[in-house]
Amino acid sequence: RARFLSAAAGNAVSVNADRLNRTIHETCRWGEAHRFGPDPTETGMCRLALTDSDAEARRWFVDEMKAQGCKVSVDQMGNIFAVRKGRKEGAPTAMGSHLDTQPSGGRYDGILGIISGVEAVRTLNEHNIETEYPVAVVNWTNEEGARFPQSVVSSSVYAGSTPLADAWALADIADASKTMKSELERIGFLGSVPCSFDANPIAAHFELHIEQGPILEKAKAKVGVVTGGQGYRWYDVQVSGRAAHSGSTPFYSRSDALLCAARIIAKSNEIAKEHRALATTGILTLEPGSTNVIPSSVRFTLDVRHPDIKPDTLDAVERDLIDATFEIALKESELGCDVNWKRTSVANAVQFPPAGVECVKEAGVAVVGEKKVLEIVSGAGHDSCAVSYRCPTSMVFVPSKDGLSHNPREYTSPEDCAIGAQVLLNAVLAYDRR
Amino acid sequence: RARFLSAAAGNAVSVNADRLNRTIHETCRWGEAHRFGPDPTETGMCRLALTDSDAEARRWFVDEMKAQGCKVSVDQMGNIFAVRKGRKEGAPTAMGSHLDTQPSGGRYDGILGIISGVEAVRTLNEHNIETEYPVAVVNWTNEEGARFPQSVVSSSVYAGSTPLADAWALADIADASKTMKSELERIGFLGSVPCSFDANPIAAHFELHIEQGPILEKAKAKVGVVTGGQGYRWYDVQVSGRAAHSGSTPFYSRSDALLCAARIIAKSNEIAKEHRALATTGILTLEPGSTNVIPSSVRFTLDVRHPDIKPDTLDAVERDLIDATFEIALKESELGCDVNWKRTSVANAVQFPPAGVECVKEAGVAVVGEKKVLEIVSGAGHDSCAVSYRCPTSMVFVPSKDGLSHNPREYTSPEDCAIGAQVLLNAVLAYDRR
Ligand SMILES: NC(=O)NCCC(=O)O
Ligand SMILES: NC(=O)NCCC(=O)O
Numbered sequence: 001r002a003r004f005l006s007a008a009a010g011n012a013v014s015v016n017a018d019r020l021n022r023t024i025h026e027t028c029r030w031g032e033a034h035r036f037g038p039d040p041t042e043t044g045m046c047r048l049a050l051t052d053s054d055a056e057a058r059r060w061f062v063d064e065m066k067a068q069g070c071k072v073s074v075d076q077m078g079n080i081f082a083v084r085k086g087r088k089e090g091a092p093t094a095m096g097s098h099l100d101t102q103p104s105g106g107r108y109d110g111i112l113g114i115i116s117g118v119e120a121v122r123t124l125n126e127h128n129i130e131t132e133y134p135v136a137v138v139n140w141t142n143e144e145g146a147r148f149p150q151s152v153v154s155s156s157v158y159a160g161s162t163p164l165a166d167a168w169a170l171a172d173i174a175d176a177s178k179t180m181k182s183e184l185e186r187i188g189f190l191g192s193v194p195c196s197f198d199a200n201p202i203a204a205h206f207e208l209h210i211e212q213g214p215i216l217e218k219a220k221a222k223v224g225v226v227t228g229g230q231g232y233r234w235y236d237v238q239v240s241g242r243a244a245h246s247g248s249t250p251f252y253s254r255s256d257a258l259l260c261a262a263r264i265i266a267k268s269n270e271i272a273k274e275h276r277a278l279a280t281t282g283i284l285t286l287e288p289g290s291t292n293v294i295p296s297s298v299r300f301t302l303d304v305r306h307p308d309i310k311p312d313t314l315d316a317v318e319r320d321l322i323d324a325t326f327e328i329a330l331k332e333s334e335l336g337c338d339v340n341w342k343r344t345s346v347a348n349a350v351q352f353p354p355a356g357v358e359c360v361k362e363a364g365v366a367v368v369g370e371k372k373v374l375e376i377v378s379g380a381g382h383d384s385c386a387v388s389y390r391c392p393t394s395m396v397f398v399p400s401k402d403g404l405s406h407n408p409r410e411y412t413s414p415e416d417c418a419i420g421a422q423v424l425l426n427a428v429l430a431y432d433r434r
Numbered sequence: 435r436a437r438f439l440s441a442a443a444g445n446a447v448s449v450n451a452d453r454l455n456r457t458i459h460e461t462c463r464w465g466e467a468h469r470f471g472p473d474p475t476e477t478g479m480c481r482l483a484l485t486d487s488d489a490e491a492r493r494w495f496v497d498e499m500k501a502q503g504c505k506v507s508v509d510q511m512g513n514i515f516a517v518r519k520g521r522k523e524g525a526p527t528a529m530g531s532h533l534d535t536q537p538s539g540g541r542y543d544g545i546l547g548i549i550s551g552v553e554a555v556r557t558l559n560e561h562n563i564e565t566e567y568p569v570a571v572v573n574w575t576n577e578e579g580a581r582f583p584q585s586v587v588s589s590s591v592y593a594g595s596t597p598l599a600d601a602w603a604l605a606d607i608a609d610a611s612k613t614m615k616s617e618l619e620r621i622g623f624l625g626s627v628p629c630s631f632d633a634n635p636i637a638a639h640f641e642l643h644i645e646q647g648p649i650l651e652k653a654k655a656k657v658g659v660v661t662g663g664q665g666y667r668w669y670d671v672q673v674s675g676r677a678a679h680s681g682s683t684p685f686y687s688r689s690d691a692l693l694c695a696a697r698i699i700a701k702s703n704e705i706a707k708e709h710r711a712l713a714t715t716g717i718l719t720l721e722p723g724s725t726n727v728i729p730s731s732v733r734f735t736l737d738v739r740h741p742d743i744k745p746d747t748l749d750a751v752e753r754d755l756i757d758a759t760f761e762i763a764l765k766e767s768e769l770g771c772d773v774n775w776k777r778t779s780v781a782n783a784v785q786f787p788p789a790g791v792e793c794v795k796e797a798g799v800a801v802v803g804e805k806k807v808l809e810i811v812s813g814a815g816h817d818s819c820a821v822s823y824r825c826p827t828s829m830v831f832v833p834s835k836d837g838l839s840h841n842p843r844e845y846t847s848p849e850d851c852a853i854g855a856q857v858l859l860n861a862v863l864a865y866d867r868r
Binding site: 102103104144145146149151211212213214230232234242243244245246247248249250251253256258259261262263265266269272273278280281282283284286287288289290291292293294295296301303305378379380381403404405406407408 | 536537538578579580583585645646647648664666668676677678679680681682683684685687690692693695696697699700703706707712714715716717718720721722723724725726727728729730735737739812813814815837838839840841842
């Protein structure tokens, strides 16, 4: 560890790797779930946005940032801004990520980004470093889109690409009576600060995140300099057939909603491959759910991705998917089924502005050397993508063991977490100096 | 109505069509669900076996049968035997069916059979008819297999083909902590009479049931004389993959449990068609269930049917299904998935013994005339199939509107219900006289 930290330092300061990793795992007690081994850290996480465990992690974050001398404010989407003063007034250079997790997620996705921001502030305080401008740590609400089904929703409201009212109205996928607004209220995080870049600007946005894919590990690189993120669209597909008896209903008089859905899902994979895109169905529910009853209705999600900066490929995939879906529904499933196809969210592919990317690259090279730094496009969406339209933005990626994420066994070594935190801090200081 | 009743009567007695239909709908108040229109009868049913609503219907049945002078006993599976004395002692001629329904079932499946038995006893009492031997109305527990996943389970225990301990141990598909035994105990229907044909025999078993398929309606027939039932097997398929991020996980490093399951379900339909069999998936659940997470595990049911009296075709379908499943799981789903394939229940195809069939045929012809009577093989399983190994058995089918069943809109006209009840009573009297 000593080696990279001294290399990292240059004329900057070193993060405390032990303190960083200790804090990651200590704060994982809120939402810990899915134990897979005896070690205290051998669990995954279930800390869905705006649940009680998210609220506990948020309260810890607010208290810790105040203890570190930051001014903490909460906006209308529950985004938390913890600002450390600089020599001059002005918009802070932000380190943002998210404290919410997937229902069976890991201990690093989002969490590493926030705790590294906390560690950066602790390090600056410890060494009495005064930055030119303020720096901030920002916790964005419901990044995952796992509970309220739009990812990076609160950074999108902040950036002005999603209307506040739409975001507030998003309903819990498991309980439609709960909306983002009602849950923000319930846990005491419906703030009064406008959720708006214009009203509450940041100067730049840097984010440390685990890669969540196999590229860095395969390339034996230690730091990914993220130059942009692929585009993705989410769909909700509702197939309506007719409940009937599995034994006395001949094929010719069936409208089997599940058979129809199964064919669409299998076909979506073929279509995605033709376009070198990705397609995934993560949620599927059906009714009525009895062994000897042909399902009357099936609802499933489709997540489609492609890195092209122009939306053409995703447009083409969407067209092919819709065509195939209606063909399957009309012709292939015996009597036919009705399909309701809804695009529920769109995240366009982004290219990060060079000003941010250069700072991360410079910092990465300083910490691990040029050979261990790789430019990379993010397969996942991030709050950084949402805000990159408004200010210089870039991200630091660190390797994910086996490329695994959104899985309780997601893992990034303590050393790699510390490398990432150091690159994050250095990038922020580099930007601040410019 | 008058016409068929007088035709039916011969030297027998006529059921009261109004009282029959009134009682059907009055007793539907226990478990009424899924309203689809303003008329009081425009609802379906959700009266899952051994729930509180089933218990209420059962208590009504016990009280009513006692009020009609029957001796009521409950066996170890909660089967209820209501016996009306005859001139001689001996095993009763039974009219059996079931009071439980599907989670979104209709008002006739099972219910019509029981209420027609009640109406038959009321009619005999009203006319002071003394039969040679006792007659009984029997309510069999959990015929549907919708809550405890084995259909006709309690008549199978009675017939000796399913061990009592296995049936008692069956767990609620929605809550594994509840078993048939614990729920029988909870609702006060764990009886002490041995659940055994040998210890508690019946002389014959007749059952009125809606057809649940399109055959009678298409043929413009009024009465189906059921000569047997097709065989069926239920399977539980568990597909295990690996949860991972939908955006950052390339296809080559996925084990997508849902994609694999979708392909198996689509393939099961092809295989069934090749064999002129039926295959249906009625239940599918997955984990973890998030839009941007590749599912790690999927569990689904398969219900496979074929009328061949020999098990060869179902054996062949099963073999093809298993082969295809493992091929899909190993090769087609990128990194491959693990599959756990379990056969959970088997109901062999049956041919009803001629003695019972003849009585139904004779009764049917007397009530509606030869042209309106059709011999038919049941696509669904019935308690009659389970007990047909032990005693003369047959069934009366009446038409189902649009062939629809296991659906809240399941419908059989009041006239057809009454025709069925008359044929049932006449068949019982015919058997009693033999
Ligand atoms: N990083 C991450 O997992 N974000 C969730 C949004 C997405 O689905 O890409
Ligand atoms: N009649 C009826 O719906 N029985 C349920 C058993 C089956 O699945 O066939």
